[in-house]
Amino acid sequence: MKKTKISEIKVFAPATAANLACGFDVFGLALAAPGDFVQMRLNNSHAIRILKISGDHGMLSMNPDENTVSVSVRALLDKLEIKQGFDIILRKKMPLGSGMGSSAASAVAGVFAANQLLGQPFSKTELVRFAMEGERIACGSAHADNVGPSMLGGICLVRSNDPLDIISLPVPPQLFVVLVHPHINVLTRDSRAVLPAAVPLKAATSQWANTAAFVAGLFNNDYSLIGKSVVDHVAEPHRARLIPGFDEVKKAALENGALACSISGSGPSVFALVKGEAGCQKLARAMRKGFSSLNIGSEVYISRVNKKGVSIV
Amino acid sequence: MKKTKISEIKVFAPATAANLACGFDVFGLALAAPGDFVQMRLNNSHAIRILKISGDHGMLSMNPDENTVSVSVRALLDKLEIKQGFDIILRKKMPLGSGMGSSAASAVAGVFAANQLLGQPFSKTELVRFAMEGERIACGSAHADNVGPSMLGGICLVRSNDPLDIISLPVPPQLFVVLVHPHINVLTRDSRAVLPAAVPLKAATSQWANTAAFVAGLFNNDYSLIGKSVVDHVAEPHRARLIPGFDEVKKAALENGALACSISGSGPSVFALVKGEAGCQKLARAMRKGFSSLNIGSEVYISRVNKKGVSIV
Numbered sequence: 001m002k003k004t005k006i007s008e009i010k011v012f013a014p015a016t017a018a019n020l021a022c023g024f025d026v027f028g029l030a031l032a033a034p035g036d037f038v039q040m041r042l043n044n045s046h047a048i049r050i051l052k053i054s055g056d057h058g059m060l061s062m063n064p065d066e067n068t069v070s071v072s073v074r075a076l077l078d079k080l081e082i083k084q085g086f087d088i089i090l091r092k093k094m095p096l097g098s099g100m101g102s103s104a105a106s107a108v109a110g111v112f113a114a115n116q117l118l119g120q121p122f123s124k125t126e127l128v129r130f131a132m133e134g135e136r137i138a139c140g141s142a143h144a145d146n147v148g149p150s151m152l153g154g155i156c157l158v159r160s161n162d163p164l165d166i167i168s169l170p171v172p173p174q175l176f177v178v179l180v181h182p183h184i185n186v187l188t189r190d191s192r193a194v195l196p197a198a199v200p201l202k203a204a205t206s207q208w209a210n211t212a213a214f215v216a217g218l219f220n221n222d223y224s225l226i227g228k229s230v231v232d233h234v235a236e237p238h239r240a241r242l243i244p245g246f247d248e249v250k251k252a253a254l255e256n257g258a259l260a261c262s263i264s265g266s267g268p269s270v271f272a273l274v275k276g277e278a279g280c281q282k283l284a285r286a287m288r289k290g291f292s293s294l295n296i297g298s299e300v301y302i303s304r305v306n307k308k309g310v311s312i313v
Numbered sequence: 314m315k316k317t318k319i320s321e322i323k324v325f326a327p328a329t330a331a332n333l334a335c336g337f338d339v340f341g342l343a344l345a346a347p348g349d350f351v352q353m354r355l356n357n358s359h360a361i362r363i364l365k366i367s368g369d370h371g372m373l374s375m376n377p378d379e380n381t382v383s384v385s386v387r388a389l390l391d392k393l394e395i396k397q398g399f400d401i402i403l404r405k406k407m408p409l410g411s412g413m414g415s416s417a418a419s420a421v422a423g424v425f426a427a428n429q430l431l432g433q434p435f436s437k438t439e440l441v442r443f444a445m446e447g448e449r450i451a452c453g454s455a456h457a458d459n460v461g462p463s464m465l466g467g468i469c470l471v472r473s474n475d476p477l478d479i480i481s482l483p484v485p486p487q488l489f490v491v492l493v494h495p496h497i498n499v500l501t502r503d504s505r506a507v508l509p510a511a512v513p514l515k516a517a518t519s520q521w522a523n524t525a526a527f528v529a530g531l532f533n534n535d536y537s538l539i540g541k542s543v544v545d546h547v548a549e550p551h552r553a554r555l556i557p558g559f560d561e562v563k564k565a566a567l568e569n570g571a572l573a574c575s576i577s578g579s580g581p582s583v584f585a586l587v588k589g590e591a592g593c594q595k596l597a598r599a600m601r602k603g604f605s606s607l608n609i610g611s612e613v614y615i616s617r618v619n620k621k622g623v624s625i626v
Contacts, residue, residue: 198511
């Protein structure tokens with residue numbers, strides 16, 4: 001169904017928490033905020049131009065061949081085999097290198113905006129693979145655990161990246177996410193490097209029992225089971241060493257009512273899952289204190305799971 | 314709630330297929346048949362006596378300290394801190410050492426029968442841990458992936474053996490199981506020995522993506538997703554070598570409409586999951602042919618998933 005073309009659009013793509021402890025490289029969920037805003041308009045050249053980037057502290061390239069937002073749009077155009085120019089303004093309203101899916105949000109916002117301006121030739125699900133090309137230049141591999149939930153919203157299971165198979169999971173109504181971003185730098189490269197090449201069979205078995213149990217917990221609105229299953233025997237023991245204060249922050253979260261607490265993506269952000277909104281502020285303060293006691297500043301984001309995903313502003 | 318005591322009972326505990334490919338050590342399902350029959354009555358001594366065992370070709374011990382059926386009953390009595398004698402007749406109507414949960418079925422039948430004769434002090438779920446003591450003497454470790462479904466019926470996820478945490482999963486209405494038992498011997502010891510001590514991270518990640526997807530498939534009655542997710546990157550590649558003809562049997566199953574096909578438990582039985590009953594007979598013939606072409610005899614069991622589990626006959 002071809003829609004009427006518009007010439008300019010502004011969209012928002014949310015931040016995401018990937019892995020969710022047990023589901024290394026396979027689970028991700030979308031936050032209500034923060035996220036990236038992309039303003040895009042058709043131009044009469046055949047060039048994709050990045051006019052402006054704000055909120056990145058000068059860290060991102062304005063070169064359209066090097067920026068995730070434009071590379072993703074180019075992948076979309078290549079698939080359509082058309083030439084079309086776009087002018088892009090990217091407003092990053094979320095931290096980079098935070099483990100919150102910053103590059104994914106930009107890519108998702110880019111392809112979603114371009115798809116709207118082109119009359120929606122693709123569904124959201126189809127757009128995921130173009131946004132994954134943005135992940136490829138940002139992270140070295142085309143994976144969907146952040147792109148999927150930023151695009152589709154909700155909680156996603158990436159069963160396979162190639163061929164792409166994403167399953168949307170149910171979101172229990174009382175599930176809240178508290179995400180604390182500490183002001184430290186952890187390079188994705190380093191957090192990949194500390195991972196073991198192989199997982200002891202026993203730890204691996206626990207992990208696949210827990211991913212299965214997490215899904216059952218989501219379908220059954222079983223918050224207790226969600227809490228028990230969102231644990232990580234594989235990546236967290238290694239990556240926690242890269243995040244000063246992680247053990248204290250996690251302890252504080254669990255002592256203050258969190259169902260579960262672990263590293264968001266490759267870190268350094270730390271997320272907690274919570275049943276109900278009531279205790280979230282107190283929980284967030286306790287988690288931040290774990291960092292501030294080491295003189296590490298942080299900001300916190302409290303939200304329901306964002307079931308909508310990327311959207312027009 | 315204490316029920317009226319009866320002095321004699323006959324029960325049936327079904328065979329089970331554990332692992333279900335992706336879920337090594339964590340998934341299991343119950344078959345309608347075959348299974349074990351146990352006849353039990355209270356006696357006036359304090360002794361647990363095995364009066365007779367049939368169908369075991371003389372392979373099982375009549376010594377109550379060495380037989381899974383009696384050891385499990387003793388674990389139950391120890392928990393109650395009572396002394397009570399039982400006379401037990403065990404009729405094995407299923408093959409031993411087949412990867413169909415033979416020792417688990419005997420243990421489940423034993424504790425379920427004893428619990429009935431004692432006025433049901435325990436729920437079925439509570440009985441699982443006693444039956445696991447039978448598994449401990451039969452296999453060396455107390456695991457629940459066969460005991461769970463034989464007791465509770467349906468498809469079980471054993472999230473953890475200790476502390477025990479079993480989750481009953483939904484059973485899609487059109488799901489059928491074709492299980493072929495080839496007449497070859499594979500020792501559980503050997504099928505454990507071929508397993509690697511560690512799993513490459515990439516294979517492990519696929520595995521926990523697939524256990525999660527399998528659960529989503531069961532909740533959504535998504536047979537296609539069930540088929541895609543019931544694959545095994547961890548145990549099957551190693552254990553298949555112990556089963557002559559496995560590759561041909563699996564190929565035959567998939568070519569004849571199976572959603573998925575893999576090794577039942579530690580083998581040598583091979584199971585296929587099928588949507589609908591219509592094609593099961595043809596599928597079963599094709600699978601058996603894979604064995605018979607190597608002059609290996611087999612028998613086949615076709616059934617829905619048994620949602621009832623152990624029951625009074």
